[in-house]
Amino acid sequence: MAIDEGAILKSELRWAMVVGGIVLVILSAILFAALSMHINPPSNREFADPKTLHTSDEFTEANLGTRVEPDGKVVARIIATQFNFVPDCIVVPAGRDVTLRFTTPDVIHGILVAGTNVNTMIVPGYVAQVHTRFTRTGDLMMPCHEYCGLGHSQMIATVRVVPPGAFRPAADGRIACGERRPA
Amino acid sequence: MARQTDLVPDDGGVSPAGAPAEQRALDRPWRLWASIIVAGALLVGALIGFVLIPAGQAGNANLSLYEAVCRALGIRSGSPAQVQPVSSAVSVPVSEVSWDPAVMRILAEGNSRRGAAIAAQTCASCHGDKGLSQSDVPALAGQSPYAIYKQLADYRSGARAHPQMTGVAKALSVPDLAAVSAYFAAASKEYAAIGARDLVSEVEIERLAREGNSRRRIPACLSCHLNGVGGPIETPVIIGQNDDYLLAQMNAYASGQRRNDVYGRMRDISAKLTPAERAALARYFQGTL
Ligand SMILES: [Cu+2]
Numbered sequence: 001m002a003i004d005e006g007a008i009l010k011s012e013l014r015w016a017m018v019v020g021g022i023v024l025v026i027l028s029a030i031l032f033a034a035l036s037m038h039i040n041p042p043s044n045r046e047f048a049d050p051k052t053l054h055t056s057d058e059f060t061e062a063n064l065g066t067r068v069e070p071d072g073k074v075v076a077r078i079i080a081t082q083f084n085f086v087p088d089c090i091v092v093p094a095g096r097d098v099t100l101r102f103t104t105p106d107v108i109h110g111i112l113v114a115g116t117n118v119n120t121m122i123v124p125g126y127v128a129q130v131h132t133r134f135t136r137t138g139d140l141m142m143p144c145h146e147y148c149g150l151g152h153s154q155m156i157a158t159v160r161v162v163p164p165g166a167f168r169p170a171a172d173g174r175i176a177c178g179e180r181r182p183a
Numbered sequence: 184m185a186r187q188t189d190l191v192p193d194d195g196g197v198s199p200a201g202a203p204a205e206q207r208a209l210d211r212p213w214r215l216w217a218s219i220i221v222a223g224a225l226l227v228g229a230l231i232g233f234v235l236i237p238a239g240q241a242g243n244a245n246l247s248l249y250e251a252v253c254r255a256l257g258i259r260s261g262s263p264a265q266v267q268p269v270s271s272a273v274s275v276p277v278s279e280v281s282w283d284p285a286v287m288r289i290l291a292e293g294n295s296r297r298g299a300a301i302a303a304q305t306c307a308s309c310h311g312d313k314g315l316s317q318s319d320v321p322a323l324a325g326q327s328p329y330a331i332y333k334q335l336a337d338y339r340s341g342a343r344a345h346p347q348m349t350g351v352a353k354a355l356s357v358p359d360l361a362a363v364s365a366y367f368a369a370a371s372k373e374y375a376a377i378g379a380r381d382l383v384s385e386v387e388i389e390r391l392a393r394e395g396n397s398r399r400r401i402p403a404c405l406s407c408h409l410n411g412v413g414g415p416i417e418t419p420v421i422i423g424q425n426d427d428y429l430l431a432q433m434n435a436y437a438s439g440q441r442r443n444d445v446y447g448r449m450r451d452i453s454a455k456l457t458p459a460e461r462a463a464l465a466r467y468f469q470g471t472l
Binding site: 005023031036081106156 | 220224278281304395415446
C-alpha cells in the first residue's frame with residue numbers, strides 16, 4: 001500500500017511541532033530559572049591547590065565561616081572534606097547578598113540548599129562560588145549531594161539565616177553559629 | 184552482499200538529491216524551512232546563552248554586562264566573578280604537612296633498614312619491638328607510612344606536642360622521619376599475621392563506629408580509620424590501638440588541646456561524642472590483642 005505523500009508531510013510536520021514544543025519548554029525553563037532564580041552553571045573559574053589549602057591565604061582554618069568584608073560584602077568560606085563541612089554551620093543575614101565560597105582538599109563533593117539557587121559541585125583544585133540572597137529565616141539544611149565516600153550520608157551543614165537585625169558580627173567582621181570551636 | 188543490494192530501492196544508484204524533478208520541487212520548501220528553523224533555533228539559543236542569561240547573571244555576580252558576555256563567550260575565562268579581598272586572617276596552620284610530590288618521594292625513598300636501626304635505638308623502648316606496644320603508648324605497627332610521618336612531622340613543627348615525642352622528632356631529620364615511617368609501615372605485615380581481633384562492644388557503639396549518626400552529623404569512625412577506605416591519607420588505623428591512648432586523644436581533641444588534625448575534623452567529631460561514648464569507642468577499637 002502506497003502512503004500518500006501529503007499524509008507523510010503532515011505527519012512529519014506534526015512531529016516536528018511536538019519536538020519544537022519540547023525544545024521551547026526546556027529553553028524557557030532554563031531561561032526562567034536563570035533570570036528569576038539565578039540558577040545557572042557557575043562561570044567562575046578560580047584555582048586553589050588542594051594540597052596546601054590548610055596553609056593557604058584564604059582557606060586556613062581560622063578564616064573559615066562567615067565574615068563581613070571591609071567593603072560590606074557578606075562572604076562565607078566553607079571547606080568540604082571527607083566527611084564534614086568546616087564549619088558545619090554558618091550564619092547569614094536574610095535579604096542581603098551573600099557570597100558562598102567552597103573548596104575541597106580531597107575529593108569531589110557537592111552542595112545544595114533546597115528552595116534557593118545554591119547548588120554547585122565542589123571540585124578539588126577549584127573554588128566553587130555561589131551568589132545568593134536568602135529570604136526565609138531559619139535553619140536550612142545544606143547536605144553533600146555528590147557521593148564522596150563511606151561517610152557521605154553524615155555530611156550535612158546548616159545555613160542559619162537570621163533577620164538582618166539579629167545579624168551582629170564581631171568587630172573583626174566574623175560571625176559563627178553558637179560558640180566558636182576552641183582554637 | 185547480494186541480498187543487501189536487493190533491499191536498496193531501485194533508484195538507478197542516484198542519491199536522494201538526484202531524485203526526480205517533481206519530488207525535488209516538493210522537497211524544496213521543506214529544506215528551506217528546515218534550514219531557517221535550525222538556524223533560528225541556534226540564533227535564539229546563542230542569544231539566550233551568551234547574552235540573556237549572562238545579562239541576568241551580571242548584576243548577581245557584580246559584573247558589568249560586557250564582562251558577563253565576554254565570560255560566557257569564553258573570551259575572558261578565568262576572571263573571578265568577584266575580585267575577592269585577600270584574607271586578613273593570620274595564617275595559623277594546624278599542621279604544615281602537605282602531600283606534595285616532594286614529601287611523597289621522601290616517603291617512597293624511606294629506607295626501612297635505616298628506619299629499623301633508628302627504631303631499635305629510639306622508638307622500641309616505649310613503642311615496643313616492631314611497634315607492638317604493650318602499654319598506653321600507641322602501637323605503630325599496622326599504620327601507613329603517611330600516618331606515622333604526619334605525626335612525626337607535626338611533632339617536629341610543633342603542631343602537636345608531647346613531652347618526649349617533641350624532642351625525639353626534632354632530633355631526627357626529615358629523611359629519618361621517612362625512614363622510620365617506612366620501617367613501621369613494613370612491620371604492619373607481621374602485625375597482620377597476629378590474627379583477627381574480637382571486637383567487644385555494645386550495639387550502639389558498634390553502630391556509631393560502623394555507620395555513624397546522620398542526625399548528630401557524626402560520620403562512621405570506620406569510614407576513615409581503616410587502611411585505604413577513604414578520608415585523609417594520613418588517617419591512622421585505630422583497630423587494636425591502646426584504649427587509654429585513644430581515649431586520651433579523643434579527649435584532647437574535644438577540649439582543643441590537640442589540634443593537628445587538618446580542618447579540625449577530629450576536634451569536631453570528638454566534641455560531638457559524649458564522654459561515655461568516647462570511652463566506649465576507645466574500648467571498642469582496642470578490641471583484644
Ligand atoms: Cu561530601
